[in-house]
Structure formats: C-alpha cells, structure tokens
Amino acid sequence: MKRIIYSILGLIVVGGSVWLGIYFYNKSKTTPTVYKTEKPFVTSITKKTIATGSIVPLKEVNIKPQVSGIVEELFVEAGQTVKSGQPIAKIKIVPNLANINQAENTLEQAKIQLNEAKKEFDRFQQLYDQKVVAEQEYRRYLSDYNLKKQAVDAAENQLHILKSGSSLRKSEISNIIYSTISGMLLDVPVKVGTSVIERNNFNEGTTIATVADMKSLIFEGEVDEAEVAKLKEGMELAMTIGAIEDKKYQANLYYISPKGITKEGAIKFQIKARVVLPENEFIRAGYSANADIVLDKKDQVLAIKESLLQFKKDSVFVEVETAPQKFEKRIVKTGISDGINIEVVSGVKKEDKIKVSETAASNG
Numbered sequence: 048m049k050r051i052i053y054s055i056l057g058l059i060v061v062g063g064s065v066w067l068g069i070y071f072y073n074k075s076k077t078t079p080t081v082y083k084t085e086k087p088f089v090t091s092i093t094k095k096t097i098a099t100g101s102i103v104p105l106k107e108v109n110i111k112p113q114v115s116g117i118v119e120e121l122f123v124e125a126g127q128t129v130k131s132g133q134p135i136a137k138i139k140i141v142p143n144l145a146n147i148n149q150a151e152n153t154l155e156q157a158k159i160q161l162n163e164a165k166k167e168f169d170r171f172q173q174l175y176d177q178k179v180v181a182e183q184e185y186r187r188y189l190s191d192y193n194l195k196k197q198a199v200d201a202a203e204n205q206l207h208i209l210k211s212g213s214s215l216r217k218s219e220i221s222n223i224i225y226s227t228i229s230g231m232l233l234d235v236p237v238k239v240g241t242s243v244i245e246r247n248n249f250n251e252g253t254t255i256a257t258v259a260d261m262k263s264l265i266f267e268g269e270v271d272e273a274e275v276a277k278l279k280e281g282m283e284l285a286m287t288i289g290a291i292e293d294k295k296y297q298a299n300l301y302y303i304s305p306k307g308i309t310k311e312g313a314i315k316f317q318i319k320a321r322v323v324l325p326e327n328e329f330i331r332a333g334y335s336a337n338a339d340i341v342l343d344k345k346d347q348v349l350a351i352k353e354s355l356l357q358f359k360k361d362s363v364f365v366e367v368e369t370a371p372q373k374f375e376k377r378i379v380k381t382g383i384s385d386g387i388n389i390e391v392v393s394g395v396k397k398e399d400k401i402k403v404s405e406t407a408a409s410n411g
Contacts, residue, residue: 084368084400087351092383092390094343096277098318100268102288102334104259105321108228111252115245116140116222118237123256125235129226135256138222138243147206154202161195168192230260233332264322264330266298266338272314277342278303284320284338288330296330297323298338345383345390353389355401356381366402367395374402 119139123129168188175185234257237243246252266286270278284298298320307314320338324330356379357364363381366374379394395401 081372082374083403085352085355085403086400087349087391087395087397089347089397090350090388091346092344092348092350092385092388093341094383094385095339095341096270096274098266098268098270098284098338098340100266100318100336100338102264102322102330102332102336103267104230104233104261104332105263105265106228106230107233107257107259107332108230109254110135110224110226110256110258111246111254112136112138112222112224112243113245114138114140114222116243118239118241118243118255121235121237121239123232123235125232127232128230129232129258130229131226133226134223135226136224136237138224140222150202150206154199154206157195157198157202161192161199164188164192164195224255226256226258228258228260230258233257233259259332261329261332262324264324264332266320266322266336268318268320268336268338269310269315270318270340272307272316274340274342275303275307275316278318278340282340284340286320286322286336286338288334288336290334291330296325299323300340343383348382348390349395349397350388350390351395351401353384353387355403356389357404365395366404368400368402 116138118136120137122134122136129135168191171180171185171188174180175182235255236257237253237255241253243253243255244250266284278300280301280303282300284300286296286298288294288296300318300320302317302319304317307316309315322330351365355365357366357376362378364376364378367377369375377394380392382390382392384390
C-alpha cells in the first residue's frame, strides 16, 4: 500500500516538474512588445470654438394698433412682402361709453363758452365801430372769441375720433393699421373678429403683424466663458445651418455681450454676427445654426499628434527612440492645438521617432 502511495506521489512530482519546465520554456520564448513610432510633421493648425444659436432678422418689428376694437378686415397674410406705409388691417372701433360721454360734455361746455364769447365780442365790435373802446381792448375779445371757436372744433374732432376712429381735420384714419417698415410678413397672429388693445403707456398692445427685413439677417449664439475673452469684434465666422446641408455661410462678428448668463450650470455670453447672404438666396428666420470661430491659426509648423504627449506633474514629455526599441523621455514645449494635432515649439526634431503608447494606439 505504501509503495502505491509513493508511486503516485512520485508521478505527481514528475508531472509537476515537466509542466513547470514547459511553462518557463514557453515564457522565455514570448515575443517582446514592439512599440510603434511616429514622426513629427509640418502642418497648419487652426484653433477654433463653436457657437450654437439661430438665424434671426436684424430688423424685426411688431405692428400694433393705436386704437382698441375688433379686427374688421385683414389686407395681408404671412409670407407677403410689404412696403412701409402699406395698410395691414382695419379695426372696427368699439366706442367707450364713458369716454364718449366725457367728450360730449366737453363739447357742450365748449359751445356754451363760445356763445358767451361771441356775445361779448359782438358788443365790443359795435363799440369799436363807434370808436368808443381802444383797439387793444377790442383785439383781446377777438382773440378770446377765436380761442373758444378752436376749443369747439377740437372737442368735435375728439368726439368724432372716439366714435369712428378718423379725424375731421386729417385724411389719415387711425383705425387703419399701416406697416412701419418694408419687409416680409413673418406672422399675422390675429384673425378677422379678434379683439385688439391699443398700444399706450400702460399696455404693450396686441400685435397685428410681425414684419422683418429678410435681406439683413444675423446669427445670434452663445459661447462659453472660457472662450469669450479670445473673441474680438470683426472676427469671421464659418456658419452652418442645420436645415441646409453641405453649405457654409460667412458671418462677421459685431457684438459680444458684456454680461454673461447662467445656462445649464455654465456661464454663457451672447454674440451676434451679420450674415453675408449670397445674392438671390433666401434663408428663413429661426433656423438653428452653428458657427465656427477661428481663435488662432498657424501655418507650416512642426506638430505631433496630441495623444503622443505624456504628463507628469507640471512636465510635458514624449518618449523618443534613441536605438531600436530603446526610448528616452524628452521634455517638450508645446504651442497651439486643434484638439488632434499640437504644435511642438522645442524638444523634438522632424526626424525623431516618437513612441506611441498602448493607450494612444488603442484610441487611434
């Protein structure tokens, strides 16, 4: 029995020795890791940021009525082109009984004062003709009589405006709404029968129509606070519109907001740029757009892939091949970057071979 056990143990020991021998032999024959290398290259690098926003008209006006009432007639519809002074709508005035009553009382008082002034004037007219009173005294009563006549005319005109919306003195009718600028009607939010409120110091009034000059468009967007300090008025933007594929438009930056706003946990600054619109091309208002803003650009500089850089504390370095598969760390000074390629100011030469790390290789 003991002999059998010893035989089994001997076989186990021999088998384990053979397995270890094979393992270490295979391990010694494992192919060593061969690192790839890349050379620096000469290229142009452009650093830019992207602003998101939309296309809006530079001149956009809301047309509002000067009288309250009900829309009786619409002369236009959205999409039409109108000229300054062109009729937009007609308002049927609903008289305010309190205002009319006050205007009628004012008119009656003005007529009473006119009658009294006329009696005094007629009396002094006779005295003046008889050369009993001085001309200066006569002129005073004549002036008072004329003022009372004007007061009656003004009261009658005010009452007529309240009832009909038109003036007795002028041909212009206040219940006809006119366009104040030339352009395209973007929207006519009211319909015939809609009640509207006049524009005054206490109320913005009801918008009858929105008119905009569609030949003068701007890009309104937002940029992050980290980039806004690098922007300057006059910069060119390469703008792409989501609804128009495979086409870029040029825009010129003319406004950078002096105050940022908090949006989605970040500080954003509004920017505006004038769109250079090609002749005979129409772009609709409200399109979403992205604008590439060139912050810096360098032509024909020595560069490497940014993924080749390694960092340790405040140092930036790369591993340069000094012999086949032998590398040394070399500190480099970098410049402008576009997120993929980065300028190398010093530390490597064009003919150097730079080690590609396993992380960089897997990302590539």
